[in-house]
Amino acid sequence: MNTPRDTVMSYWKSAEDRDWNTFASLLSPTVTYDLPQTRERMHGRENYLRFNREYPGDWHLAVEEVLAVAGRVVSRVRFTVNGETQTAVTFFDVDAEGLITAILDFWPEPYEPPPGRAELVERY
Amino acid sequence: MNTPRDTVMSYWKSAEDRDWNTFASLLSPTVTYDLPQTRERMHGRENYLRFNREYPGDWHLAVEEVLAVAGRVVSRVRFTVNGETQTAVTFFDVDAEGLITAILDFWPEPYEPPPGRAELVERY
Numbered sequence: 277m278n279t280p281r282d283t284v285m286s287y288w289k290s291a292e293d294r295d296w297n298t299f300a301s302l303l304s305p306t307v308t309y310d311l312p313q314t315r316e317r318m319h320g321r322e323n324y325l326r327f328n329r330e331y332p333g334d335w336h337l338a339v340e341e342v343l344a345v346a347g348r349v350v351s352r353v354r355f356t357v358n359g360e361t362q363t364a365v366t367f368f369d370v371d372a373e374g375l376i377t378a379i380l381d382f383w384p385e386p387y388e389p390p391p392g393r394a395e396l397v398e399r400y
Numbered sequence: 401m402n403t404p405r406d407t408v409m410s411y412w413k414s415a416e417d418r419d420w421n422t423f424a425s426l427l428s429p430t431v432t433y434d435l436p437q438t439r440e441r442m443h444g445r446e447n448y449l450r451f452n453r454e455y456p457g458d459w460h461l462a463v464e465e466v467l468a469v470a471g472r473v474v475s476r477v478r479f480t481v482n483g484e485t486q487t488a489v490t491f492f493d494v495d496a497e498g499l500i501t502a503i504l505d506f507w508p509e510p511y512e513p514p515p516g517r518a519e520l521v522e523r524y
Contacts, residue, residue: 312487314513316521323520332516341491343474345467350474352491363436365489365506367465367476382489384508389438392456396447397440 280370281344284351287368287376288339291328300325304375311381324379333357337364347371404494405468408475411492411500412463415452424449428499435505448503457481461488471495 278286283302290298300321309318309327318324334357341352349368354361362383369378389397402410407426414422424445433442433451442448458481465476473492478485486507493502513521 311513313508313510315510315524316513316517317524318521327517327520330517341472343467343469343472345469348465348467350467363506365508382487382506382508384437384489384506385511386437386439387509389435389440393440393451396451397442400439400441 278374279344280347280349280368280374281342283370283374283376284342284344284349284368285339288337288351288353292337296325296329299328302374302376304371304377307376307379309379309381311383313383402498403468404471404473404492404498405466407494407498407500408466408468408473408492409463412461412475412477416461420449420453423452426498426500428495428501431500431503433503433505435507437507 286298287302290296290302303321303324305321306319307321307324309324311317318327336356338354338356339351340354340363343350347370349370351366351368353364353366355364362385365382365384367380368376371377410422411426414420414426427445427448429445430443431445431448433448435441442451460480462478462480463475464478464487467474471494473494475488475490475492477488477490479488486509489506489508491504492500495501
């Protein structure tokens with residue numbers, strides 16, 4: 277029996293491999309996908325599979341961190357598209373059958389720091 | 401002995417309460433604070449305390465979720481400033497003495513969804 281952490285590791289590996297059969301096998305038929313930044317919500321495995329298969333760009337990913345507490349899992353993943361990198365922080369619910377039932381996804385984008393704190397920080 | 405999860409709960413409560421003595425007591429003297437979106441890094445308890453004490457706006461926070469695996473903790477916190485809300489997702493390292501030694505902070509901002517997927521999603 278895979279742990280919820282294993283499920284999320286397989287999820288990311290199958291996405292990177294474009295192994296959509298494995299990817300789909302990890303999803304509950306009623307999975308929900310929630311993007312709070314755009315206030316978008318998607319329902320169901322077929323929609324979510326299509327969203328991922330059709331996502332544009334030659335994206336690649338590297339898992340940086342996965343934390344799991346019972347059926348709740350969070351991952352921090354670095355995506356690279358056309359030489360640009362971005363982090364995704366994603367929360368998963370994994371049920372007792374090892375299927376992902378809910379995904380809550382954050383894509384924090386680069387921004388310029390506000391003025392007034394330069395003396396406290398270094399830039400990298 | 402407080403758990404790392406307790407430490408992070410106290411961290412957020414003391415921030416909301418502006419109880420800077422308690423807040424400082426949870427930080428290692430050598431704490432680092434890392435903001436990948438702006439590529440800013442801060443070193444040391446005094447700098448980080450000042451950064452928080454002086455942070456502008458009448459901000460308030462509500463902890464939505466905390467996951468802890470040994471000394472690694474992630475929180476999802478909803479901030480409200482002047483009626484606007486934003487989520488912070490924050491990763492913490494907590495040492496054996498219960499002090500926070502490293503903070504990795506993400507502030508995902510709202511954005512408009514790209515075209516081409518409206519038929520797959522609902523907006524909220």
